[in-house]
Amino acid sequence: MRLPGVVPVRLVLADDEALLRRGLKVLLEADGRVEVVAEAADGAGLLEVVRRFRPDVALVDVQMPGMDGLSALRAVLAWPDPPALAVLTTFDLDDYVATALELGAQGFLLKDAEPDALVRAVLDLAAGGAVLDPRITARLLPKMRAARLRRSPQLDGLSARERQVLELLAGGRPNSAIAASLGLSEATVKSYVSTVLTKLGVENRVQAALVAHQVGTW
Known part of the structure; x- marks a missing residue:
């Protein structure tokens, strides 16, 4: 659904699970404020679609075959004017999230987040904000103390x-x-x-x- 007079945020989804990508696409595009312009199943695919479509935001899984999400994040963040990049993760990947933080990711979201929370996160990222799921924050703080x-x-x-x-x-x-x-x-x-x-x-x-x-x- 496209809302009259609203320019949707252009989003890329990178995850090796096709079913998850399809589900996220439906949820994120439901109210017309977000448009999924491309998808990728691995890091190499992410680099390709970011170059081609120039999205505002990319949501990236860290565990993907071939070039993983962290390697792709490192590459994209080295480009001029990269999109806002957020890690889409699960509870058991704290070490990956900490590494993504060091690389400069601007958001950390859980795959089971409520649809409204995901949409708000994408909009905030596009506007230049930093997004942290409270559950990730609670788990990251001890690691950040060590860092x-x-x-x-x-x-x-x-x-x-x-x-x-x-x-x-x-x-x-x-x-x-x-x-x-x-x-x-x-x-x-x-x-x-x-x-x-x-x-x-x-x-x-x-x-x-x-x-x-x-x-x-x-």
Whole structure:
């Protein structure tokens, strides 16, 4: 279904299970805000369809034959202007998720997530947000502590405004939504986000969100 006046988010699905891809396609396209423009059964296929279709978002399984999802993520993230990339995983793949985080994936979703949650996640990713399924967050935090994503003097050095930005960022809000919430311009928010990442010593929004979830309220 295509909604009048709505430009759907262009999505690529990469998973070696054809039945899962078909089911996700039906669920994600149901209300017209997301369009699955291509599918891939392995990492090599993902590279091909991303080059061809230039999607806004790609949902990628990590375990696929041939070139796996992590290798494909590494390759796509090295390209100029890559799509927003999110890992689509299951509970027993924590190590893969942690590696994808280090590579720079912008979202972590579980295959059994509710349809509405998946649609919201795709829309947020397209808008520049970071998406973390709460169940994945709970399992990742101990691993992130081991990887030194912990409370530090840098966190204490955040200003009040930077803490507000971090809190909203941790909720998956894109820069436009953070700007609207705080009454700032998007350019100013972008500058704040860059400063927050530098002060926390992390490389991307998802890592910053994990720090915020680990620390909780300050």
